[in-house]
Amino acid sequence: MEEKPEAGSQRNKARSKQRFLDAVGEIINTVGFSGLKVNDIARVAGLDKKLMYNYFGGRDELIDEYIRTKDFWTNVKGEENPVPTDGGRAFSKSMLLSQFDYVFKDEEMQKILLWGLLDDRKELKKLAQAREDSGALLFESITDPHFGDQAKRYRAVTALMVAGIYYLDIYASTQTTTFCGLDLKSNEGRQAVEEAIAFLIDKTYDAK
Amino acid sequence: MEEKPEAGSQRNKARSKQRFLDAVGEIINTVGFSGLKVNDIARVAGLDKKLMYNYFGGRDELIDEYIRTKDFWTNVKGEENPVPTDGGRAFSKSMLLSQFDYVFKDEEMQKILLWGLLDDRKELKKLAQAREDSGALLFESITDPHFGDQAKRYRAVTALMVAGIYYLDIYASTQTTTFCGLDLKSNEGRQAVEEAIAFLIDKTYDAK
DNA sequence: AATACTTATCACCAAAAGGTGATAATTAAA
DNA sequence: TTTAATTATCACCTTTTGGTGATAAGTATT
Numbered sequence: 001m002e003e004k005p006e007a008g009s010q011r012n013k014a015r016s017k018q019r020f021l022d023a024v025g026e027i028i029n030t031v032g033f034s035g036l037k038v039n040d041i042a043r044v045a046g047l048d049k050k051l052m053y054n055y056f057g058g059r060d061e062l063i064d065e066y067i068r069t070k071d072f073w074t075n076v077k078g079e080e081n082p083v084p085t086d087g088g089r090a091f092s093k094s095m096l097l098s099q100f101d102y103v104f105k106d107e108e109m110q111k112i113l114l115w116g117l118l119d120d121r122k123e124l125k126k127l128a129q130a131r132e133d134s135g136a137l138l139f140e141s142i143t144d145p146h147f148g149d150q151a152k153r154y155r156a157v158t159a160l161m162v163a164g165i166y167y168l169d170i171y172a173s174t175q176t177t178t179f180c181g182l183d184l185k186s187n188e189g190r191q192a193v194e195e196a197i198a199f200l201i202d203k204t205y206d207a208k
Numbered sequence: 209m210e211e212k213p214e215a216g217s218q219r220n221k222a223r224s225k226q227r228f229l230d231a232v233g234e235i236i237n238t239v240g241f242s243g244l245k246v247n248d249i250a251r252v253a254g255l256d257k258k259l260m261y262n263y264f265g266g267r268d269e270l271i272d273e274y275i276r277t278k279d280f281w282t283n284v285k286g287e288e289n290p291v292p293t294d295g296g297r298a299f300s301k302s303m304l305l306s307q308f309d310y311v312f313k314d315e316e317m318q319k320i321l322l323w324g325l326l327d328d329r330k331e332l333k334k335l336a337q338a339r340e341d342s343g344a345l346l347f348e349s350i351t352d353p354h355f356g357d358q359a360k361r362y363r364a365v366t367a368l369m370v371a372g373i374y375y376l377d378i379y380a381s382t383q384t385t386t387f388c389g390l391d392l393k394s395n396e397g398r399q400a401v402e403e404a405i406a407f408l409i410d411k412t413y414d415a416k
Numbered sequence: 417a418a419t420a421c422t423t424a425t426c427a428c429c430a431a432a433a434g435g436t437g438a439t440a441a442t443t444a445a446a
Numbered sequence: 447t448t449t450a451a452t453t454a455t456c457a458c459c460t461t462t463t464g465g466t467g468a469t470a471a472g473t474a475t476t
Contacts, residue, residue: 011423011472032326034242038464048425053465117322117382118240128385135388152390156404159388163379164372171371174325177336180367181347182360196364203411219442219453246434256455261435 017055019045024066028111033118036063067123070112087146088138089205095138096161096197103169104190110170147208157204161197168193225263227253232274236319241326244271275331278320295354296346297413303346304369304405311377312398318378355416365412369405376401 023045027035038059042049056062084091103109116124143158144151172184182189231253235243246267250257264270292299311317324332351366352359380392390397 009473013423016423037462039462049464050426050466051424054423059464114322114325117378118326120382125383125385128383132385132387132389139389152400153404153407155388155390156400157408159376159390159392159401160372160404160408161368162372162388163375164368164370167371167375168367170325174328175333175336177333177340179340180343180363180370181340182363182367184367192360192364193367196361196368199361199415200365200368200408200411203408203415207407207411217443221453224453245432247432257434258436258456259454262453267434 013055016045016047016051019047020052020056020062021066021069024063025108029108032111033115064121064123067112067121067127070108070127084142087205087208088142089201091138092143092158093198093201096158096165096201097194099162100165100169100190100194100197103166104172107173110166110173113166114170150208154204157200161200165197221263224253224255224259227255228260228264228270229274229277232271233316237316240319241323272329272331275320275329275335278316278335292350295413295416296350297409299346300351300366301406301409304366304373304409305402307370308373308377308398308402308405311374312380315381318381321374322378358416362412365408369408373405 020041023041024036026044027041031040036059038049038052041059041062042052045052052059052062056065103113112124112127115121116128139151139155139158143154147154168179168184171179178184178189182192184190184193228249231249232244234252235249239248244267246257246260249267249270250260253260260267260270264273311321320332320335323329324336347359347363347366351362355362376387376392379387386392386397390400392398392401
């Protein structure tokens with residue numbers, strides 16, 4: 001029979017499933033991937049681990065579903081693009097700068113990015129593919145037409161910047177040391193990187 | 209008593225210690241960090257795990273010693289620098305390009321870099337600090353004097369490039385997907401990144 | 417209220433992993 | 447060659463982790 005339990009009821013499958021998903025997120029944030037043990041997930045969720053097997057099939061399937069629920073990449077798309085007149089210069093710049101800020105603040109995002117480099121889980125590959133698909137829109141509709149035969153170079157520049165942004169933000173969150181002498185946690189250090197991003201994008205557009 | 213066992217003897221403490229260290233490296237390369245279990249390390253080393261406790265104190269101390277033996281950063285220093293006349297432009301370029309190539313080929317190096325972002329092991333922090341110290345030499349003696357009040361921007365550009373190189377190389381080795389539409393395993397894709405590196409360094413020097 | 421069904425817990429097992437005392441085998445010293 | 451020290455193995459234990467059958471507790475239907 002279909003159940004539509006009232007809020008506040010003691011037993012609620014949907015709510016329990018969500019608690020497991022939340023537990024995964026919490027453990028990733030606090031302990032790391034290595035903390036994703038069956039018993040610990042259940043303890044954090046406040047439920048019996050048996051339910052994990054009943055509702056998801058096991059830990060791996062739970063984790064896959066967790067990854068699927070993370071639609072991290074929606075923030076990139078932003079507003080609808082009315083085909084800008086500057087070849088996407090302003091849009092590229094603001095996208096990279098907001099990425100630099102966003103990834104720095106969202107430690108869960110950092111963990112997922114790292115995870116993609118460590119584990120060959122299918123769901124993580126799908127996430128990487130989703131990022132690619134999202135970026136492809138920008139490249140194909142805006143920058144490729146603008147740069148013409150230099151389109152590939154622009155893509156390579158962007159690749160370096162995006163990758164650099166990811167790595168620097170993760171580094172900032174996990175390491176105490178400086179990077180190239182810059183304190184990536186400080187306003188001063190981050191501002192230097194932001195200026196460098198804007199500078200490099202400008203130079204790449206100027207060269208066209 | 210001090211032992212100086214002849215080569216070929218059946219029992220040899222130094223050789224056994226080395227076998228444990230080698231086993232750690234092999235496991236990191238083939239399985240990954242998660243494979244560093246006490247029993248597995250001993251099995252790969254072909255020795256009893258008890259020796260691991262006797263000789264190193266435990267798995268953690270063994271791993272620390274392994275990290276210490278990895279002097280990954282010697283390859284950067286290269287030749288002695290006779291204070292170049294171009295402000296380090298050629299040197300910066302060739303250093304970044306060789307890093308891009310070197311890290312791509314050395315998967316153990318990739319693993320260590322990743323490890324530094326995951327684990328807050330003291331020995332890994334030391335390694336990061338060693339990289340910083342090594343880079344500081346280049347900055348302070350060559351590029352800072354050249355760029356004057358723009359020294360910080362140059363550092364930020366370099367930070368983005370180095371970080372981007374690390375991330376792209378690790379991504380290339382672990383992910384099958386493209387990155388910004390570039391196949392980072394192919395000659396074509398890698399060449400595009402190399403040209404972008406050279407281009408961006410040139411533009412940064414030209415702007416001075 | 418009796419019933420069927422869903423949700424949740426418990427007790428328990430098996431496998432994996434970490435850790436150690438006793439002892440054997442080899443080598444060096446006497 | 448006897449003795450002492452070192453190197454190495456083995457058997458065994460404990461803890462952690464993953465996994466499941468039996469059953470209780472709540473919810474909906476009649």
